[in-house]
Amino acid sequence: MENRFLITLEGLGALLAELKGMGRTLIGPVVRDGAIVYDEITGLRDLPAGWGDVQEAGRYRLEKRDDGALFAYNSSPMAWKRFLHPPALTLWKARRRDDGFRIESEAQAPPLHAFIGVRACDLRAIAIQDRVLMEDRFRDPHYAARRRDVFILAAQCAQAGNTCFCASMDSGPRATQGFDLALTELLHPEHRFLLEVGSEAGGRLLSRVPHQVAGEADWAAALQATENARAQMGRHVDTRNIKTLLYGNAEHPRWEETAQRCLACANCTMVCPTCFCTAIEDHTDLEGSEARRVRHWDSCFTSQFSHIHGGVVRAGIASRYRQWLTHKLASWQDQFGTLGCVGCGRCISWCPEGIDITEELAVIRAQDQNGAGEDA
Amino acid sequence: MEDLKRIVTEHPFFEGMEEEHLALVAGCARNMRFRGGEFLFREGEAANTFYCLRAGEVALEIHSPHKGAIRIARRGAGDVVGWSWIVAPYRWFCDARALGEVRALGFDAVCLRGKWEADKAFGYEMYRRFVPLMLANLQATRMQMLDVYGRQ
Amino acid sequence: MDASDPLCPRPAPVRAVHHETADVFTLILDVSAIPGGAAFAPGQFMMLYVFGVGEAPISISGDARDSRTLAHTIRAVGGVTRALRNLRPGDVLGVRGPYGSAWPVAAARGRDVVIVAGGIGLAPLRPVIYHLLRRREDYGHINICCGARSPGDILYTGELQRWREEGDMQVMVTVDHGDPGWRGQVGVVTELLDRVRCDPANTLAFTCGPEIMMRFTVRKLRELGIAGEAIHVSMERNMHCAVGFCGHCQFGPLFVCKDGPVFPWPRIAPFFGIREL
Structure with missing residues (x-):
């Protein structure tokens, strides 16, 4: 029953050192280029102590805090998919031979990763990509190899950004599954971490560092932190009947209006933690004796994404924006049984035009063309 | 005469037409036969006859000096051939050539036009039967124009 | 490998x-x-x-x-x-x-069949014709309606002739543009549907070709009295992976690669008419 524990700041350092000692590459938050991004860390000292961020539609700014909080930032422009579903990946190589050619898969054991500081919304996003790339009719061996043994140390949110809306999407702010360990950072009266154990591997790791059982007051403080995050959430989406709402409004004039602002830059799809689309490219060496197949992230906002011989299906930006948003919130449900949006707010913060998915949905609902989104 | 009226009645174009109107139609009709290769009409000639095909097939063609006769449509038993007789100046737009033995009902266009001028209800009945055919042909022509199988 | x-x-x-x-x-x-x-x-x-x-x-x-x-x-x-x-x-x-999905050939047993192909769309339907020919007696009337751009673009001309003569099938071919040597039908493939032999209540229809052609074909088949569930359509979309990973072939909620390419008409009907979907 006891799965709530307390560790100190030093304890967290020891925990990271243990993970590293097990041969894992630690990937965690670091300050770089004016943002908090995920990269390899050596330990506690690389974490963004005392850094927070301010986010708004089309805006992201780091801000120094007056405490030493390690996990007091909001959604990073980087999503964890970078490490599970890399932006560019060689799928296989082919070598020319006398009798044709031989193909060798590049699906191989990737580095053993530990993700440090995964948010509730991003845990949901990982589960969503698992469903797409591992749990459908076909299994992507490249994704599966990276996903299989990853260790996840989640970080519960004690605050929320202005573009956050995970509470609306029921994916946060409190993470309840999908992690090996989940920490809640408590700053008062002293800097410490409440740890929840989510797996046997998490329990085993915890047993190797100094810890104590958390008291009721510590647990209450952790829950209060989550409630603070919920109260701070800057955005909201009404998801009632959202599938029928969007299917029923494919010809809504709002798509065209938004297309006047949308640059089709694909930023939203690059920062989105669930967007999984890819394109395939073939490369050959100069001699033409070796060919490589490379898969890289693609976006439904690019003009060639829907190319079929004779032209492109989604010629206008309005249809591409509609595809993206309708896929996230409507057709994803038909395809994979869940929403494709986790409410992380990255697409809002990182849109150069500040197009806000929550605002778009609110407008479409307010001007519902056929009563499609009303209660049945 | 009664025999001709029965043949007219049996043609799909006149299906369901009132007796009174059938009598008017039959009064302008005659039986016609064409041998293979024979022209029902030629482009530019006066459009004096309206044909309802009973057997055999007819090609509608436009002749071009470089390409020869280009077939633009083919009509068979149950189809009608010729609309130019409805609209002034009553000149055929293309050639109609029998592909093998053809049997048809031929209607004197002057006779028909005279009757529907005198009897507007009859005229309406005839137009009501022509308009859907024209629409279907116009839509089919637009589809052809789309060149849906087009080469790159 | x-x-x-x-x-x-x-x-x-x-x-x-x-x-x-x-x-x-x-x-x-x-x-x-x-x-x-x-x-x-x-x-x-x-x-x-x-x-x-x-x-x-x-x-x-x-x-x-x-x-x-x-x-x-x-x-x-x-x-x-x-x-x-x-x-x-x-x-x-x-x-x-x-x-991908297949034409429901097993369901054709004991029924009339209407096959409507446009251009290269005849290619994925040829396996259906081979299947029907193998046990011709198991099926009622079989109609093959083919549309092509010009006489020179008609596929499998020898086989079409053989199916017509030996296969007990009504094989009809039409072209958008005739040439001086062309003695066959001129016009769009939907015009051929007026002449199919079938009992609409007991017919299965398969169509593949350009999307515009299939749209009008389905409309015409419905006019003939063939139920939507009896009509099957093969779709084309951009495809990079064929296994549902790349996302390119999405058509509304459907992945053409794994849910299609063959769809029963009612499954795609809600999305078929939406522009740039």
Whole structure:
């Protein structure tokens, strides 16, 4: 029953050192280029102590805090998919031979990763990509190899950004599954971490560092932190009947209006933690004796994404924006049984035009063309 | 005469037409036969006859000096051939050539036009039967124009 | 080669190349070296890989009873398909598949069948015709309606003739543009549907061709009294992976690669008329 524990700041350092000692590459938050991004860390000292961020539609700014909080930032422009579903990946190589050619898969054991500081919304996003790339009719061996043994140390949110809306999407702010360990950072009266154990591997790791059982007051403080995050959430989406709402409004004039602002830059799809689309490219060496197949992230906002011989299906930006948003919130449900949006707010913060998915949905609902989104 | 009226009645174009109107139609009709290769009409000639095909097939063609006769449509038993007789100046737009033995009902266009001028209800009945055919042909022509199988 | 990797092609030599029209050709591939051959169902497609050039989804146009060879009828319109045209017997290409849904041929037993093909759309329907011919007596009237751009673009002319003469099938062909030698029908394929022989209440219809053509074909089939559930449509969308990973082939909630390419009409009807979907 006891799965709530307390560790100190030093304890967290020891925990990271243990993970590293097990041969894992630690990937965690670091300050770089004016943002908090995920990269390899050596330990506690690389974490963004005392850094927070301010986010708004089309805006992201780091801000120094007056405490030493390690996990007091909001959604990073980087999503964890970078490490599970890399932006560019060689799928296989082919070598020319006398009798044709031989193909060798590049699906191989990737580095053993530990993700440090995964948010509730991003845990949901990982589960969503698992469903797409591992749990459908076909299994992507490249994704599966990276996903299989990853260790996840989640970080519960004690605050929320202005573009956050995970509470609306029921994916946060409190993470309840999908992690090996989940920490809640408590700053008062002293800097410490409440740890929840989510797996046997998490329990085993915890047993190797100094810890104590958390008291009721510590647990209450952790829950209060989550409630603070919920109260701070800057955005909201009404998801009632959202599938029928969007299917029923494919010809809504709002798509065209938004297309006047949308640059089709694909930023939203690059920062989105669930967007999984890819394109395939073939490369050959100069001699033409070796060919490589490379898969890289693609976006439904690019003009060639829907190319079929004779032209492109989604010629206008309005249809591409509609595809993206309708896929996230409507057709994803038909395809994979869940929403494709986790409410992380990255697409809002990182849109150069500040197009806000929550605002778009609110407008479409307010001007519902056929009563499609009303209660049945 | 009664025999001709029965043949007219049996043609799909006149299906369901009132007796009174059938009598008017039959009064302008005659039986016609064409041998293979024979022209029902030629482009530019006066459009004096309206044909309802009973057997055999007819090609509608436009002749071009470089390409020869280009077939633009083919009509068979149950189809009608010729609309130019409805609209002034009553000149055929293309050639109609029998592909093998053809049997048809031929209607004197002057006779028909005279009757529907005198009897507007009859005229309406005839137009009501022509308009859907024209629409279907116009839509089919637009589809052809789309060149849906087009080469790159 | 990793057999468990759905993204890795397997080598298959070209056994023969047939030229069908000016820009359409048929590749016969030897897949006997692949364990299990390439057992497929009519309507499915393969990913064909040309060394160093790339991969393209191509429907299977041969006889499903023959699992040692694969036939693909291809129009040279893009980089990969043009490279496929340059292949000669003995050359090796890569194959993955078969993928996708199939025409419900088993459901045709005891019923009339209407097949409506436009242009290269006849290729994925040819396996259906082979299937029906094998036990002709199991089916009622069989109608094959083909539309092509011009007489020179008609596929499988010899076979069409044979099916007409020996297959107890009503085979009708029409072209958009006739030429001086053309003695057949001129006009769109939907006009042929006025002459199909079938009991609409007991008919199965299969159509493949350009999307506009299929839209009007379905409309006409419905006018004839054929129920939506009895109409099956094969869709085309951009495809990179064929296994549901790349996202390109989405059509509303459907992935053309794994949910299609063959869909019962009611499944795609809500999305078919939406522009730029």
